Every structure is written in structure tokens, then in C-alpha cells.
Amino acid sequence: MDRDVPAQRTPPPRDASTGRVPLAVAVVDENGLVSHWSSGARRLFGVTRQEALGCPAGELLPISGVLGQEEDRGGFGPELDGAPGGSLSYPASGRARIDEPEQGRIDVLWWAYPLVGPGPGRLLVLAADAARVSGAEKADGRDTGTVAPAFALHTDFPGYQELAGRLPEILPSMSVEEATGIVAQVLELGYPVLEFSQLSRIPVTPDWGVPRHTARPLAPGPRGDGEAPEPRAVPRPELDLEYAAVRERLEFLNEVSGRIGTSLDLERTIREVTSAAVPRFTDFAGTHLRDAVLAGEGFPDGPPDVTTVWHRVWVEHNDEPGRWDDTVPVGESIAFPEHTPFFQCMVTGEPVLVPHVGEELSNRISGEFEKRDLRPLITHRSLLIVPLKARDVVLGFMVLMRRPGREPFDDMDRTTGAELAARAGLVLDNARMYTYQENVADTLQDSMLPQVEPRMAGCDIATRYLPGARLGRIGGDWFDSVKLPGSRTALVVGDVMGHGLNSAAMMGQLRTAVLTMAMMEMPPAQLLRNLDDLAQRLGEQYLATCLYAVYDPIRSELQIANAGHIPPVLVRAEDGRAELLDLPTGAPIGVGGVAFETATVRVRPGDRLVLCTDGLVEVRGQDIGAGLAALCASAAHPAASMDDACDTIIRALNPRGGRKDDVALLMARLNGIPDDHVAEWQLALDPREVARSRRLVRGKLLDWALSDAVEAAELMVSELVTNAVKHGRCHHIGLRLVRTGALLCEVSDDEPAPATLLDAACHDESGRGLLVVSSLAREWGTSTTAHGKTVWFEQALGGIPRPRSHSR
Known part of the structure; x- marks a missing residue:
């Protein structure tokens, strides 16, 4: 062998670990905007994920020539969709130098893959710092020469199954469907590799995981005194990989x-x-x-x-x-x-x-x-x-x-x-x-709101309650309906100022107080006066608005009092016109020292009364008059049913469900009671009137074709009239029958003491009258006024229970 000719050195074999480099990964959507941005991309390009998402890809990624003519505008439309004429229908790679604010000029290797399919991604970009690749090779004692990105079949390398299995780890966090589709396309288009000038190729794998340690010998280090060199530690790339992992x-x-x-x-x-x-x-x-x-x-x-x-x-x-x-x-x-x-x-x-x-x-x-x-x-x-x-x-x-x-x-x-x-x-x-x-909030709110009967004497009722968008979904808005003697109905809507549990607790107290005082037949103004006194006793910060109305279907009139609440809307059945009722406003409950007034409004059968809280009509930044006008317009809109009418109002005034306050809505259709469904008589204070009352009731029920109700009604009326004759003071007793969905009977006298249900002993000669009424009637009750009392019972029509034997 010629000694002047140097021996040819065979390049050392490379293993897959050489390709372990930190990768930057990004996905670009069809509009040319970044949709995924990995932590490696943040480190390489110095841009956070929040800053990168939605940013034009051309402003962040050095992939020259891939984005086509739209690069300057940050979007590339359909050109990456693999359509004819597109600028990237196959994978591309390259090397670019960019200026990074914190690192100065860096050398970047990149790979770009066109993506197809139903997902939003249209381009996958991988990038790595070329200095990291060269530095790893030099630390391993190898001459890197030139390093270039390229593509190869993953099956060309040992352990290709593991390479394919680890490929999803390269991708940033995304759904399984997206990741699976991208991995399949990458494997089909070509695995990313590094190509060295010695024509060596190694597969690129993500810098994730801890490799096994291999023993590293100590290399001799130079000494300045001519003695034997001291051993020194050779750099261990495995330690760097541990820290990276x-x-x-x-x-x-x-x-x-x-x-x-x-x-x-x-x-x-x-x-x-x-x-x-x-x-x-x-x-x-x-x-x-x-x-x-x-x-x-x-x-x-x-x-x-x-x-x-x-x-x-x-x-x-x-x-x-x-x-x-x-x-x-x-x-x-x-x-x-x-x-x-x-x-x-x-x-x-x-x-x-x-x-x-x-x-x-x-x-x-x-x-x-x-x-x-x-x-x-x-x-x-x-x-x-x-x-x-x-x-x-x-x-x-x-x-x-x-x-x-x-x-x-x-x-x-x-x-x-x-x-x-x-x-x-x-x-x-x-x-x-x-x-x-x-x-808990829903349960508490549901327990405080009443289960309103859809049908009352002479009127139909529909309600809606919408919790506000605040946390907790509980507040102080409420509505109620109360059955009163004389076939009348009390309609209530109120709004406690504030929100949360305190407002809900106050709402529960006020609602209970209104219900109690309504059963005592207080006039609307007096009821609000007493409610105001109660609120001041409960605390200085107790403030609420309230609207209280009593509907008499026989007289066809409303008696209404207002305590600082928004006015109600009355929709006239005759012409469909909706109007805000002009009522004395009054001050909110809890202010104190303010008088309340009762207004009387004449109505006709078929009219509709709409009561609501201000959460439905009040919008921040707008005049409440606009909301009230919208309420009138939506309330006047024809509807097939009461429920449909409520839904129409809610949709019109709350189109996106974005209101912050609670909403309580009560709508009543005032049907009235026809005159021929009411019968009234005056009876003398004479025991002989008991028999006459039975004859009057029998005759009227037969006229109404209610023969099945005669026997029980006669018995209960005779008991009530007997008590009135026994305890009355004047010369007249009132007897009234009202036919609605049930039979209502009322007996009135001038004795203010309420009727009391007694527990009569077996030898007592009296005291069983109300026991008989209680056992036969569907409901019964007594109410007192300054002029006397009224005892009433309500009897179901159809399936009348037969009276049980009793003795007086």
C-alpha cells in the first residue's frame, strides 16, 4: 500500500437516537391561520401559543414557497387542498435562516405536509434548530458536514413499528380523530429524516422519553505540569435527554x-x-x-x-x-x-x-x-x-x-x-x-315558587320564571295566585331588590305574608300597607316592589294597588289593543311612610292581564320605556293558547337568553262568570229559612242540570244556614251559588267571629255542622270582614260522594 495515500475512512454507523431533536410543530388551517402550536414551536420561534393561534402562518413559519402567492396576506385558500394548480400537493422541506428576537439569527430545518380530509388542518409543519443537530453530532465525535431535511419510508429503518407508534407524540394536543388522520398521511407521504453529506439518513423522533443510560469512560484531560493527564468526564447526551424529558x-x-x-x-x-x-x-x-x-x-x-x-x-x-x-x-x-x-x-x-x-x-x-x-x-x-x-x-x-x-x-x-x-x-x-x-339553588327556587293552578274561578292563568345568568340562579322575583271567597282571585307579582340567597329568603317571607293577608280579604292598598310595615320590621335593607290585584269575575272588575312596580298590561279582547294601566305608582315595600292607593279597572270577558318583573323589560343602556312598548306589542300578538302567548312575550323580549336579571311573568285571561251562572238570595233570621234554603238550592241545581249534586249540596247548605241563624245578629242572611268548574256556595252573616271546626263528643247536640261540610266538600273555608263573616264550600261536579249518616 502506498504510504502517501491516506486510508479511506468508513463513516461510523448511526443509530436512531442521533435524530432526537426538539421539534417545533404547527398546523395551519384552510384560511392560512395557525390552528395548533406546540411548546417546541414556542421555544424555537419565541412566540407563545396564545399569540400564535389565529395568526397568519406566513408571519411565523419560515417555509418559503409553500404558502404560494397568498403568503404575504397570511392565507392561501384552496391551494393546499391538493386541488389542481395548488402550490403544495406533496411534502416539501427546506432550510432557512431567521432572526429570532432572543436568540439572534438561527438556522431552521423544516418539513411541510399537505393535509386532506374533514378536519380543519390543511398543512402540517415540523421544524428544528439545525445548530442542535450539528452540536449533537460534534459532541459525539462525528463530522456533520451538511445536514438537510428530507423524507423517507419509515419501513426503511430498524424498529419502524416503534417509529410509527411514536409519531402521534410529535403532534400538539388535539383530538384523537385529528391526530389519527394526520399520522396516516405523514406515513403515506414520507417520514421526516435528516440527510447528511455522507448520505447517511436517520429518522426524526420527538424529544420525549428517557433513554437507557450507557456507561461513559473518563477521557484524559491535559495538565500543564507535564504529568499524566487527569481523567475528565466526557459530556453525556443522555443527561441532556433526561432534562429534556x-x-x-x-x-x-x-x-x-x-x-x-x-x-x-x-x-x-x-x-x-x-x-x-x-x-x-x-x-x-x-x-x-x-x-x-x-x-x-x-x-x-x-x-x-x-x-x-x-x-x-x-x-x-x-x-x-x-x-x-x-x-x-x-x-x-x-x-x-x-x-x-x-x-x-x-x-x-x-x-x-x-x-x-x-x-x-x-x-x-x-x-x-x-x-x-x-x-x-x-x-x-x-x-x-x-x-x-x-x-x-x-x-x-x-x-x-x-x-x-x-x-x-x-x-x-x-x-x-x-x-x-x-x-x-x-x-x-x-x-x-x-x-x-x-x-341547591334550583331546589330552593322551585320550593319558593308556587304551583299555580291553570284554571281559577272565572280566569285562566299561565306563568313563566326564568333565572338570571348570574352564578347561583336564584333571586327574589316571585308570582302567586290566591283563591278568595266570592269566586275572586288575587294575582301577585313582586321583585326583591338584589340577588342571591338573601333576596330569596326575603322573597319567601314576603310571599308568605301576602298569602296570609290575602286570605283575610284585605283590600289591596291595606295589604301593601301592612306588607310595608312588615318589611321595615325585618330589616332596613329589605326593599321590594309588588303589584297586587284582585279580580272579581262576577262584577267584571279589577282592584289593583302598586308598590313601586312596573305597570301591568291589559289586552282588550274587543279590538286586541294592549295598554299600560295608569296606576298610582307608590313607593317600594320597605321605604315606609308612603300611602298606597287602590284603583278599580272595569274589564270584559276575554281581556288578558299581563304582570311581570322589570328583568323582562329593562336592558342596561336603554330606556325602560322601549322595553314596556315592546311588552305591549308582544302581549297584543294573537296566540293559540295562554302558554303560547307567554312564549311569544319571552321570545320577543329575551331573544338570546342573555338577560342578567330574573324574570317572573304571570298572564291571566279574565273570562268572567255569566249572570245566569250566579244565584243569590236573602234569608231572614228565622229557623224556618233552613228548609227554604234547601228548596232554593234544589231548584237552582235542577235548573242547571246538576241533579247529582243536589243531595250533598242541600245537606251542607242546611248546616251553614242553621249556624248563621243561630249566631247571626241582623235580620238577613246571604246565600249565593256560583257555577264554574265546580259548585261554590257562600253563606254570609253579620257575626265577625270566624266559624270554627269543633270536635264534638258523642253526647253533644251541636257542633257537627262544619264536620259534615268538611267531609263532603272538596274545599271549604271562612273569611271575616269588618261587617261579618262568610263561610263557603266548593263541591266537585261529577262523582259526588254520598253523604255519610250523622246526627245533630
Whole structure:
């Protein structure tokens, strides 16, 4: 061999680990805007995810020539959709130098893939710092020469199955469907590789995971004294990769933390947590919650046991469709057996790691579950179960699994999974508390609002209550209807100033007071006067508006008093005209020292009265007069039913459901009672009038073709008239029959003492009259005024019960 000719050096073989470089990953949508931006992209280009999303891709990515003519405008329309004439219908790569504010000029290697399919992504961009590649090669004692990005079939490399399996880890956090579609297209178009001047090619893999350590010898270092050199440590790239792996996991947790908790909806929160882990951290994720937590029943008591029922809220995986649906369906409630890793996790509250589920363990776990075979799903997989805890109580747990061929879970993964679960547990507990408070507020509000009868004597009623958009969904708006003697009906609507539990509590007190005073037949103005006094006794900050109306369907009139409330709307049946009633306004309840007035309004059958709170008509920044005008216009709109009329008003004045205040709406159609359905008589204070009253009632009921009601009505009327004759002071007793949906009978006298139901002994000769009425009537009652009292009963028409034997 000629000594002057140097020997040819064969390039050393390269392995796949050489290609481990931090990658920047971005996805661009059809409008040329960035839709996904990884943490690696933030580090390489110095732009945060919040700043990048929605930004034109041409302003951030150095992919010269890919964006076509639209690059300057940040959009490229259909040119990346693979259509004829498009500028990128195949993958492209290149090298560019850019000026980065913090790092100065950097050399960037990039790969670009056109994307097709139903998802929004139209371009996938990978990028890496060329200096990192060259620096790694030089630290390994190799001459890099020229490094260029390129593409190759992933099957050209050893361990190509692992390369394909790890490809989803390159992608930023996105749904499984999006990631699966992008991975398939990347594998079809060509795997990203680095091409060196020695024509060596190595596959690019993400800087994620901790490689096995290899021993590194100590290299001799120079000494200035001529003695033997001191050994010094050779740089270990593995240590850098360990730090990078820890950093990647922390950034993964930060990205997940930014994605979860966007809503206080419990199930949506769980879906966000579960989906965030797949496919970047795991291939399968299933989340279970305690049934009590999901139902919003408050914080669960004590640790779980074999009787605890768990609800599978969500499952996410990148396996073939339908693989898990039959065996572990979403929505299933299940109690987990004792001798399983799932039970161990939920009882101890600690993560459970099974690096490899062998056939023996798979058979044992599957055998604990009846009527389901888990072996095809868990055998030869890596299993990690992490608890979802809040205040040291297990609320649920997540089951994580990796497929064969992917790196099994290790201790670092267990720590990462535990931290993921800890952050999810905090968000989950917030959502749980919100759901619980919502349930409590709804229950409290529902219990305070009355169940209004849709049909009263001479009128039909429809109501609506809409909670405001504030947290808690509870306030001080209320409505009510009260049945009064004489076939009259009291209609009430009120609004306590403020919001929340204090307003709701005051509303409950005022509503009870109005109901009590209405049964005492107080005139509207006097009722509001007494309510005002009560509010001042309850506290200085008790303020409310109230509108109280009494409808007499026999006289066809309304008596109304107002305490600072918005006026009602009366829709005339004759011409469909809607008008605001001009009433004395009065001051709100709780102001004190202000007189209230009662106004009388004549109405006709078919007229409609609309009462509401100001939350329906008041909009910030607008005059309330505009809202009242809109209320009149919508109330006058024809409707097929009362419910439809209420819905029309709500839609017209609350089109987007965005009002901040509560809304209470009460509508009454004033049908009236025809004159021929009312019969009145004056009876003398004479015992012989008892027999006459029975004859009068019999005759009128036969005229009304109510023969089935005669026997019971005669008996009850005779009892009431007998009491009136016995206790009355004047010369006249009033008797009135009113026929509506039921038969109403009233007996009036001038004795102010209310009628009392007595417990008569077996030898007593009297005291059983009201017992008879109470047993035969559907309802009965007594009311007193300054001039006397009225005792009334209401008898159902049809299916009249036969009177029971009694003695006087």
C-alpha cells in the first residue's frame, strides 16, 4: 500500500437516537391561520401559543414557497387542498435562516405536509434548530458536514413499528380523530429524516422519553505540569435527554392544564381531561366518577368500598372504532371487585402501575368481572391507574393504557399521571361544587315558587320564571295566585331588590305574608300597607316592589294597588289593543311612610292581564320605556293558547337568553262568570229559612242540570244556614251559588267571629255542622270582614260522594 495515500475512512454507523431533536410543530388551517402550536414551536420561534393561534402562518413559519402567492396576506385558500394548480400537493422541506428576537439569527430545518380530509388542518409543519443537530453530532465525535431535511419510508429503518407508534407524540394536543388522520398521511407521504453529506439518513423522533443510560469512560484531560493527564468526564447526551424529558412532561402538564377547566360543566370537564391524555401520553384513557359526585349530591362521605357505584363518564382511545364500546361503554354504572388494581387505587388513593399486563394477571383481573371479558383489551399492555382526589377524598380515577410496541409506563410516567390527576381533581372539584350549588339553588327556587293552578274561578292563568345568568340562579322575583271567597282571585307579582340567597329568603317571607293577608280579604292598598310595615320590621335593607290585584269575575272588575312596580298590561279582547294601566305608582315595600292607593279597572270577558318583573323589560343602556312598548306589542300578538302567548312575550323580549336579571311573568285571561251562572238570595233570621234554603238550592241545581249534586249540596247548605241563624245578629242572611268548574256556595252573616271546626263528643247536640261540610266538600273555608263573616264550600261536579249518616 502506498504510504502517501491516506486510508479511506468508513463513516461510523448511526443509530436512531442521533435524530432526537426538539421539534417545533404547527398546523395551519384552510384560511392560512395557525390552528395548533406546540411548546417546541414556542421555544424555537419565541412566540407563545396564545399569540400564535389565529395568526397568519406566513408571519411565523419560515417555509418559503409553500404558502404560494397568498403568503404575504397570511392565507392561501384552496391551494393546499391538493386541488389542481395548488402550490403544495406533496411534502416539501427546506432550510432557512431567521432572526429570532432572543436568540439572534438561527438556522431552521423544516418539513411541510399537505393535509386532506374533514378536519380543519390543511398543512402540517415540523421544524428544528439545525445548530442542535450539528452540536449533537460534534459532541459525539462525528463530522456533520451538511445536514438537510428530507423524507423517507419509515419501513426503511430498524424498529419502524416503534417509529410509527411514536409519531402521534410529535403532534400538539388535539383530538384523537385529528391526530389519527394526520399520522396516516405523514406515513403515506414520507417520514421526516435528516440527510447528511455522507448520505447517511436517520429518522426524526420527538424529544420525549428517557433513554437507557450507557456507561461513559473518563477521557484524559491535559495538565500543564507535564504529568499524566487527569481523567475528565466526557459530556453525556443522555443527561441532556433526561432534562429534556422532564421539561417535556412539565410542558405537557401545563398544556393540559390550559385545556381543562374551560367550563364548570362536570361532564365536559371530564371529557377535556380524558381527551387531553390521548394520544400524547397514553393510547387509552377512561374516567370513572363516584355516582354521588356526578349526581351533584355534595361531597361524598368516607372512603369508597366494594359497594361504591362508579359511573364511567368518558372513554378516549386511538384503537380501531368499536373495540371498547361493548365491553366498557360510556355511561355504565359499576361497582369494582375487591381484588383488582382498580379497587386498590380507589381505596388507597395512590397510583397503581403495572408496566406489563401478562396473560396470568390479565386472566385474574378479567375473572373478577362477571359477564365481560377484558383480556383482549388489557393483555400485553402497560397499565397505569391514577386517582382523582380533592381534599384527600377519592372522587374518581382514570385508567390509562399503552399498546404493545410503545414504551411501557415507568416511574416518571407514574409521577406525570399522578400530577395530571391532581390538577384534574382540583378542576373536577370546582365543577362538582358548582353543580351541587346549582342543584341547591334550583331546589330552593322551585320550593319558593308556587304551583299555580291553570284554571281559577272565572280566569285562566299561565306563568313563566326564568333565572338570571348570574352564578347561583336564584333571586327574589316571585308570582302567586290566591283563591278568595266570592269566586275572586288575587294575582301577585313582586321583585326583591338584589340577588342571591338573601333576596330569596326575603322573597319567601314576603310571599308568605301576602298569602296570609290575602286570605283575610284585605283590600289591596291595606295589604301593601301592612306588607310595608312588615318589611321595615325585618330589616332596613329589605326593599321590594309588588303589584297586587284582585279580580272579581262576577262584577267584571279589577282592584289593583302598586308598590313601586312596573305597570301591568291589559289586552282588550274587543279590538286586541294592549295598554299600560295608569296606576298610582307608590313607593317600594320597605321605604315606609308612603300611602298606597287602590284603583278599580272595569274589564270584559276575554281581556288578558299581563304582570311581570322589570328583568323582562329593562336592558342596561336603554330606556325602560322601549322595553314596556315592546311588552305591549308582544302581549297584543294573537296566540293559540295562554302558554303560547307567554312564549311569544319571552321570545320577543329575551331573544338570546342573555338577560342578567330574573324574570317572573304571570298572564291571566279574565273570562268572567255569566249572570245566569250566579244565584243569590236573602234569608231572614228565622229557623224556618233552613228548609227554604234547601228548596232554593234544589231548584237552582235542577235548573242547571246538576241533579247529582243536589243531595250533598242541600245537606251542607242546611248546616251553614242553621249556624248563621243561630249566631247571626241582623235580620238577613246571604246565600249565593256560583257555577264554574265546580259548585261554590257562600253563606254570609253579620257575626265577625270566624266559624270554627269543633270536635264534638258523642253526647253533644251541636257542633257537627262544619264536620259534615268538611267531609263532603272538596274545599271549604271562612273569611271575616269588618261587617261579618262568610263561610263557603266548593263541591266537585261529577262523582259526588254520598253523604255519610250523622246526627245533630
